[in-house]
Amino acid sequence: MNLAATIKDIKDMTGLSLATISKYLNGGNLLPKNREKIERAIAELHYEVNEMARGLVTSKSKVIGVVVFDIANVFTCTLLKYLGERFREAGYAAMICDSQNDAQQEADNIRFLVNKKVDGMIIIPVAQEAGFLEPALKADIPVVLMDRSLEGSGIACVKVNNRESSYQALEMLYNYGHRRIAVIGSDRELTGRERLDGCLQLLKDKKNEIPASYLKIGCHSIEHGYNSMQELLRLKEPPTAVFLGNFEIILGAVMALNESSFQCPSDISLIGFDDLIISNLSNPRLTLVVQPLRDLADNAAGLLLERLQNNKNTSGETDPEKQKQGDLILPAQIVEGSSIARRL
Amino acid sequence: MNLAATIKDIKDMTGLSLATISKYLNGGNLLPKNREKIERAIAELHYEVNEMARGLVTSKSKVIGVVVFDIANVFTCTLLKYLGERFREAGYAAMICDSQNDAQQEADNIRFLVNKKVDGMIIIPVAQEAGFLEPALKADIPVVLMDRSLEGSGIACVKVNNRESSYQALEMLYNYGHRRIAVIGSDRELTGRERLDGCLQLLKDKKNEIPASYLKIGCHSIEHGYNSMQELLRLKEPPTAVFLGNFEIILGAVMALNESSFQCPSDISLIGFDDLIISNLSNPRLTLVVQPLRDLADNAAGLLLERLQNNKNTSGETDPEKQKQGDLILPAQIVEGSSIARRL
DNA sequence: TGCACAGAGCGAAACGTTTCACTCTTGGGA
DNA sequence: TCCCAAGAGTGAAACGTTTCGCTCTGTGCA
Numbered sequence: 075m076n077l078a079a080t081i082k083d084i085k086d087m088t089g090l091s092l093a094t095i096s097k098y099l100n101g102g103n104l105l106p107k108n109r110e111k112i113e114r115a116i117a118e119l120h121y122e123v124n125e126m127a128r129g130l131v132t133s134k135s136k137v138i139g140v141v142v143f144d145i146a147n148v149f150t151c152t153l154l155k156y157l158g159e160r161f162r163e164a165g166y167a168a169m170i171c172d173s174q175n176d177a178q179q180e181a182d183n184i185r186f187l188v189n190k191k192v193d194g195m196i197i198i199p200v201a202q203e204a205g206f207l208e209p210a211l212k213a214d215i216p217v218v219l220m221d222r223s224l225e226g227s228g229i230a231c232v233k234v235n236n237r238e239s240s241y242q243a244l245e246m247l248y249n250y251g252h253r254r255i256a257v258i259g260s261d262r263e264l265t266g267r268e269r270l271d272g273c274l275q276l277l278k279d280k281k282n283e284i285p286a287s288y289l290k291i292g293c294h295s296i297e298h299g300y301n302s303m304q305e306l307l308r309l310k311e312p313p314t315a316v317f318l319g320n321f322e323i324i325l326g327a328v329m330a331l332n333e334s335s336f337q338c339p340s341d342i343s344l345i346g347f348d349d350l351i352i353s354n355l356s357n358p359r360l361t362l363v364v365q366p367l368r369d370l371a372d373n374a375a376g377l378l379l380e381r382l383q384n385n386k387n388t389s390g391e392t393d394p395e396k397q398k399q400g401d402l403i404l405p406a407q408i409v410e411g412s413s414i415a416r417r418l
Numbered sequence: 419m420n421l422a423a424t425i426k427d428i429k430d431m432t433g434l435s436l437a438t439i440s441k442y443l444n445g446g447n448l449l450p451k452n453r454e455k456i457e458r459a460i461a462e463l464h465y466e467v468n469e470m471a472r473g474l475v476t477s478k479s480k481v482i483g484v485v486v487f488d489i490a491n492v493f494t495c496t497l498l499k500y501l502g503e504r505f506r507e508a509g510y511a512a513m514i515c516d517s518q519n520d521a522q523q524e525a526d527n528i529r530f531l532v533n534k535k536v537d538g539m540i541i542i543p544v545a546q547e548a549g550f551l552e553p554a555l556k557a558d559i560p561v562v563l564m565d566r567s568l569e570g571s572g573i574a575c576v577k578v579n580n581r582e583s584s585y586q587a588l589e590m591l592y593n594y595g596h597r598r599i600a601v602i603g604s605d606r607e608l609t610g611r612e613r614l615d616g617c618l619q620l621l622k623d624k625k626n627e628i629p630a631s632y633l634k635i636g637c638h639s640i641e642h643g644y645n646s647m648q649e650l651l652r653l654k655e656p657p658t659a660v661f662l663g664n665f666e667i668i669l670g671a672v673m674a675l676n677e678s679s680f681q682c683p684s685d686i687s688l689i690g691f692d693d694l695i696i697s698n699l700s701n702p703r704l705t706l707v708v709q710p711l712r713d714l715a716d717n718a719a720g721l722l723l724e725r726l727q728n729n730k731n732t733s734g735e736t737d738p739e740k741q742k743q744g745d746l747i748l749p750a751q752i753v754e755g756s757s758i759a760r761r762l
Numbered sequence: 763t764g765c766a767c768a769g770a771g772c773g774a775a776a777c778g779t780t781t782c783a784c785t786c787t788t789g790g791g792a
Numbered sequence: 793t794c795c796c797a798a799g800a801g802t803g804a805a806a807c808g809t810t811t812c813g814c815t816c817t818g819t820g821c822a
Binding site: 424425426436437440441443444467468469470471472473474475476 | 812
């Protein structure tokens with residue numbers, strides 16, 4: 075039916091040339107009289123730029139691809155929210171792809187976004203090697219990682235100081251007088267390994283040996299948290315404090331604890347890594363290592379937008395030295411609840 | 419540098435015409451020998467279709483726009499996950515836009531997606547009137563709503579039976595012997611109003627009058643839940659049971675309860691509307707009205723995909739009667755925890 | 763042997779922009 | 793008064809596909 079108006083219709087209506095109208099659309103200088111004419115025509119015709127035609131010529135889409143390992147969790151979607159805000163301010167839209175924790179799908183996502191000619195990408199990766207990024211790098215699309223670095227890839231990653239924060243979390247337990255400290259964590263992703271590292275380092279530094287049964291290493295899942303906590307509580311000598319490696323583990327562990335006869339913090343103290351919102355639900359309120367999600371998103375978005383800007387200026391001739399930026403590591407913050415008891 | 423290969427490079431390499439190669443790309447019939455030639459060339463050149471050029475000609479993008487009122491919550495992003503799965507299966511990608519609970523931004527999002535020439539839209543709206551959808555409807559883009567209908571708009575909405583489920587939830591409290599029943603809810607969105615309606619209807623049907631102070635009507639926010647619960651507990655005669663209208667309200671209310679000396683369920687019983695996952699954290703486990711998120715997403719995606727299919731077949735000549743579909747209403751399910759005590 | 767027809771391939775136009783290189787106009791300084 | 797530069801506008805080519813209407817080839821049947 076009524077096909078969308080094009081620049082040609084404006085030309086017919088105003089008598090101006092395509093080039094002039096294009097100039098107007100892209101913010102060039104025009105005689106006020108012509109400017110007015112065009113504006114009237116646009117209003118009357120309800121003209122809207124056809125982004126595909128524009129994209130075809132400029133090979134820019136004003137779209138940023140965001141690839142996340144799993145979209146259905148609070149960590150991810152809060153980041154998405156903040157990222158979205160930044161991009162929108164800068165005139166970019168976000169195209170969000172969920173990898174569903176599957177490396178194959180992640181690789182597909184990258185290819186898909188390359189085809190869509192996104193101008194840049196933010197990625198929270200599933201894979202542990204940078205190979206899957208090749209299509210993007212080949213197409214000269216700037217990439218910024220979040221949360222999980224790809225070691226040795228030379229691709230910048232914005233993340234939290236997992237190691238140091240976990241160290242501090244365990245230090246807190248230690249300073250409260252705890253010696254029988256258990257750790258439920260994951261060694262499946264870098265993030266988890268870094269957190270484990272931090273925990274083990276503190277124990278080592280304090281020469282606070284713990285039995286192997288206190289070390290529950292699996293993946294970041296509700297199940298692992300649930301089972302591990304059950305096992306810990308069943309021990310002849312259960313720990314007096316437990317470090318919970320991420321949101322899902324907290325969820326599972328608290329569930330197991332709630333079903334048991336143990337009380338927090340009188341019987342068992344808890345400190346968790348991740349989300350703030352959940353601490354509202356548990357009683358007592360959990361003490362948590364909280365990631366500065368807003369800062370993480372702001373920095374990642376800023377880094378990417380800056381690159382997009384630079385790429386435009388230097389028209390591709392980017393200094394390879396500048397590309398090889400290291401990680402940007404932000405401090406996490408311990409927010410105290412009342413889930414840690416003092417032991418003397 | 420190495421510009422992406424185009425169909426023309428394949429032409430040069432194979433000696434075939436552009437039309438033939440295009441035919442190959444779109445699944446037409448070719449001599450095996452030519453098919454092979456093209457495949458070899460594609461592999462060698464790492465050719466990938468330029469979606470913008472294709473889109474310019476076909477004015478199809480194979481992208482579905484998803485506009486959500488707020489991206490940073492479990493309800494939304496779980497839906498996004500399921501929707502994404504369906505769309506991916508059907509060869510579509512999702513472009514997700516966050517309206518941040520702001521009608522202005524929502525209208526911008528619609529315009530943006532129309533410009534991006536998305537093939538269809540799924541919308542969980544902020545606005546209560548359908549006006550903001552005009553750009554999409556004008557451009558003949560099929561739209562399916564979720565969770566919140568736009569009354570009188572004639573646009574299909576996939577949602578849960580808020581009224582009936584809330585009715586049943588209150589009935590459950592009533593059947594457990596509760597008479598002093600309070601309701602914390604929202605009248606800001608249709609969803610909230612429907613739930614309130616259901617609650618009030620049960621009270622009416624049972625001729626179970628409650629004091630005005632038991633009716634806490636505000637918005638779906640943590641704050642409203644928190645403040646309302648505090649106020650209820652401070653009453654001379656507090657309720658024995660409370661209905662919590664959505665996830666955020668549950669969060670706030672449980673927080674207030676945890677800080678008080680009241681115990682659930684001995685002092686006060688709870689039933690909440692929304693998310694399953696949170697019930698794992700609270701102690702005791704909450705009894706909840708749970709929405710069938712997977713079904714909601716499957717149905718919404720199915721409805722939209724079907725329309726896209728039909729539009730293609732009939733090339734625009736859609737029966738206006740068919741467009742004016744009513745809402746698709748799915749039943750929610752009450753999942754019992756142990757947050758309701760028996761009162762006799 | 764001739765004919766019709768289906769299948770395969772082709773050339774060129776079209777999609778709606780941007781951009782390059784050019785022309786025209788105007789006004790100010792020498 | 794003349795000249796020049798800056799500013800404003802223009803026509804045409806280009807971006808990488810799809811698609812329309814056409815031609816060519818070869819097969820099977822009468």
